[in-house]
Amino acid sequence: MVFKRLLGAMGVGGPSVDTVLDGGRGEDGGGDGAVRPGDVLSGQVRLEGGGSAVEVEYIALELIARVETEHADEAGGESERTVTFERFVVGGGFRLGEGERRAVPFRLTLPWETPATELHGQPLGIVLGVRTELAVAGARDRGDLDPLTVAPLPVQEAVLEAFGQLGFGFRSADLEYGHIGGTGQRLPFYQEIELTPPPAYAHAVNEIELTFLASPAGVEVILEADKRGGLLFPGHDALTRFTVAHQDVAVRDWSAEVDGWVRRLVEHREAYGSHAAYGHDAPYADPYGTHYAHTPGGHHDGHRSGAGIGTAVAAGAAGLAAGVAGSLVAAEVADEIGDFFEGDDEGDED
Template sequence: MFKTLLGALGTGSTEVETELFTPGVQPGQPVQGVIRMRCQDRPVRINGVSVELITRAEREYDDGEQLLDMAFAQLPVFGPFELRPGHPLEGRFELLTPWETPITFYDGRHLHGTAVAVRTRVDVDGGFDATDTDPIGIGALPPQHVLLAAVESWGFGLRHADVEAGRVDRIPQQLPFFQEIEFGPSPRFPGLNQLEVTFLADPHGMYVVLEADKRAMMFAPGRDVQDAIRVDFATFQQVNWVDVIGQRVHLLAR
């Protein structure tokens, strides 16, 4: 469906439609689509049209937190050009999703709290209009699926996932945010309130960050403890990840 974008900027009735050919991908795969533009009454000078991925992230402050729309993986599609009435224009694109893109689906389940979309940006006379946004599903990579299933096998129940603005300490990271996938407590680890999993992937493998919320004990306050595992994509199928996750969580729970 065409959407009117630029009327508020005094450029006439200019419309844009973005169609995605790939409604769902995995991190590292391309999103393919086409942008169609047309105008109704008079020519419009367009400086450029681009697409980008966008997700909503939480930024924490001393007195609370704020939700931010954070863009990443920007790609110019076409322009500059003059859009004329009766002469619609279209441009195809292939936008590569970064390996660290937050996932929104795992094991056929939507990860509530995380969303990713493709946003179309139109630059006209120095002004941007970015109202055309199309949601897209990001499925878990096979190694991510295996690791999440291993966590569930130890009795932790999947709750939700959110995206945090910032960086993970001492772990290589490309994007200015990271995803936390939260699991509720397991009866096998009564000393833990919850377990959070973060994936920071690259073309060759990924870091898996485990963060556990330890319950307060009689002589010890509650606190967060963290561990990280490096997974090699080429050899991950040779490892018993249920055993590895169990060993690491036992160490966190001590």
């Protein structure tokens, strides 16, 4: 999808901008249109001069995301915000003549922690975009916004497929504003994928939340279980984490691996409170000094507003993406993405 609009800050007769994204170009040289974390995203910023020549100071591309923030005050609740998580200056320092057309090519590398927006072509409800900022003669305008589609890394895909093969179902996915203490997280938010348990684990957990933190070396897999209570102990949250290398994707039995992770998580009997130990020895730490299970607002009520895609991606023999709930689900996701790009403003947090 490509958006083209007159730059309002430049006035009537000003230049227009149209950013066109190519497909991803990873190490394997593939370019099927889906980019992955760590891949090079290429394309062109196409400019067309207006009624008079102007000096283009710079052209910048911003990676933006719609994230959820939970409020830690007494009122509680949550809100959504648009966050800029990376910015690249890709050109500038030239004169754009009246009616002149010029294409500025670019190549930029996505952060390794960039969240996945789809699994096997099925949307997860995560909304990312590439916004173009053009500065001309002292005025600037964020005048072009394009959706960004990101597929999971092979290791992430293998883990998700293994959960599906074990009978886990997909509930929702969202982006949470804040940092997970004790990790090397770099982005100002993290992705949570909520999974419903199969019958074998339904007696022990209500749901499992899965977070990936990728780096050039591998992927940190973070699991949090909303554990059911019993006669002798109350329900609580249990957390654990594991690190896998990218090259392990082809050499591990992922169903057995993930089943072992879940068993370890479910069988752990220690109670976790708001000062929960993360994994073995690393606490969740709010950079502002307040501790939560997830910062700045960890929620454990089993509810996410998410994108309303429900069971869009179902568990099955082929993994979490084995089935889709039909065109209605796709329409819901498309509507939300469309609302985001049509209603985006410049009040985001950088």
